[in-house]
Amino acid sequence: STSGDAQAGDWLQVGNLLVEEMIPEVTNTDIEVVKDGQIRVPRFNGTTSKIGCGNYDSLDSDLTFLAWIKPTGLGEGSAGRLIDNGKLLIYYSLSSARITISSNGALNFAYSAVNSAKIQDWVLYVVVRKADGICNIYIDGEASHTADQDSGTPAAGTVDITVGNTDGADRTLDGEMPDVRAIEGLLTAAEISQYYTATKHLYGK
Numbered sequence: 168s169t170s171g172d173a174q175a176g177d178w179l180q181v182g183n184l185l186v187e188e189m190i191p192e193v194t195n196t197d198i199e200v201v202k203d204g205q206i207r208v209p210r211f212n213g214t215t216s217k218i219g220c221g222n223y224d225s226l227d228s229d230l231t232f233l234a235w236i237k238p239t240g241l242g243e244g245s246a247g248r249l250i251d252n253g254k255l256l257i258y259y260s261l262s263s264a265r266i267t268i269s270s271n272g273a274l275n276f277a278y279s280a281v282n283s284a285k286i287q288d289w290v291l292y293v294v295v296r297k298a299d300g301i302c303n304i305y306i307d308g309e310a311s312h313t314a315d316q317d318s319g320t321p322a323a324g325t326v327d328i329t330v331g332n333t334d335g336a337d338r339t340l341d342g343e344m345p346d347v348r349a350i351e352g353l354l355t356a357a358e359i360s361q362y363y364t365a366t367k368h369l370y371g372k
Contacts, residue, residue, distance in 0.1 A: 193218050193219065193220050193221075194218065194219035194220075195218055196215065196216060196217050196218070196219070196336075197212060197215045197216045197217075198210065198211065198216050198218070199212065199216075201343070203237065203343060204370075204371055205369075206345065206369055206370075208237075208343045208344075208345040209343065209344065209345060210342070210343050211242075211247075211331045211332075211339060211340040211341060211342060211343070211344060212339065212341070213239070213240065213242055213243055213247070213339050213340070213341030213342075214243060214339050215336060215339060216331055216332065216339055216340065217329050217330065217331050217332030217336055217339065218329065218330040218331055218332075218347075219327055219328075219329055219334075220327065220328040220329065220330060221327055221328065222252075222324060222326075222327050222328065223328070224328070224349075224351075225323035225324055226252055226254070226255045226321070226323075226324055226328065226349065227254070227255075227270075227298070227321035227322055227323050227324075228298050228321070228351065229296070229297055229298050229351065229352055229353050230255075230294075230295075230296045230321075230349065230350070230351065230352075230353075231293065231294070231295050231296075231348075231349075231350040231352060231353060231354045232249070232250060232257060232292075232293070232294040232296070232348070232349055232350075233291070233292070233293045233294075233346070233347070233348040233350065233354075233359075233362070234249055234291070234292050234293075234344055234346060234347045234348070235289060235290070235291050235344065235345055235346040235366070235369075235370060236249070236289070236290055236291075236292060236340075236342060236343065236344045237287070237288065237289045237290070237342050237343040237344075237370075238259065238284070238285070238286050238287070238340070238341060238342035238343075239286070239287065239341045239342045240286060240341045240342070241259040241260075241261055241264075241284065241286075241341070242258075242259055242338060242339055242340045242341040242342075243332075243337065243338050243339040243340075243341070244337065244338050245259070245260075245261035246258050246259060246260060246261065246338050247259045247331075247332075247338055247339060247340040247341055247342075248329065248330075248331060248332050248333055248338045248339075248340060249266075249292070249330070249331070249340065249344075249347075250328065250329070250330050250347075250349065251326075251328075251329050251332070251333045251334065251338070252324030252325070252326060252327065252328045252329070252334075253272060253324050253325035253326040253334065254269075254270065254271055254272045254321070254322040254323065254324050254325060255269070255270055255321065255324065256268070256269045256272070256273060257294060258338065259284050259340075260278070260284070263278070263281040263282065264281065264282045264283070264284045265278050265279045265280060265281055265282065265283050265284050265312075266278065266279040266283065266284060266292060266294075266304065268294055268296070268302055268304070268318045269318055269319055270296060270300045270302075270318040270319045270320065270321040270322070271300070271318075271319030271320055271321065271322050272319075272322065272325070274319050275300070275317055275318055275319030276318065276319075277302050277304065277316035277317065277318040278304075278312055278316070279292075279304045279306060279311040279312050280306075280311045280312040281312075283306055283311050283312070285306075289370035289371065289372060290306060290307060291305075291306070291307050291308065291362075291363050291366070291367070292304070292305070292306060293305040293306075293354065293359050293362075295353050295354055295359075296318060296321070297353065298321060299320065299321075300317055300318045300319050300320050300321055301315050301316070301317060301318070302315075302316055302317075302318045303315065303316070304316075305356070305359050307363055307367075307372070308359055308360040308362070308363030308364065309360075310356065328349075330344075330347055331344060346366070
């Protein structure tokens with residue numbers, strides 16, 4: 168496993184993990200790089216792993232969150248985080264085995280389809296969230312569950328942005344997550360489908 172500070176440019180070369188280049192610095196805690204098929208990927212251990220990204224952005228404007236993930240389980244507390252800044256929460260939910268999104272610190276929620284949280288399989292999750300909190304969720308390039316759900320009015324984060332955990336490290340992701348992007352702006356359904364088609368071969372799909 169590895170630990171310590173790394174510039175985003177350096178981190179992009181570790182296990183193919185892609186952290187959106189607008190992040191000036193990331194801190195890697197207990198991430199193990201493993202080989203999965205033809206690629207080397209970072210593994211979150213379900214107990215202590217996390218990527219700290221500081222507070223470079225409030226994440227309260229138009230946003231597309233994108234991640235390729237192969238979860239081993241639902242993570243610590245059965246609610247392993249994909250990303251968390253105290254207000255924007257994207258995580259696995261034991262209830263109905265799905266992905267949950269909140270833009271206002273767990274006051275309002277949007278969900279992927281029931282039983283859509285795939286375990287032991289590569290999956291591309293994309294959340295497209297407008298500045299008013301209306302969001303759409305895509306799994307493997309296709310829309311999942313109800314369109315235009317209300318995730319709450321986006322609020323500026325209250326703690327540092329953390330990938331694969333909370334800032335307090337009590338909801339650790341359990342699995343592999345080699346491609347994580349927080350993109351300012353709204354990808355279209357066609358763009359999401361194109362991205363899935365262009366990258367799925369890396370994950371044996």
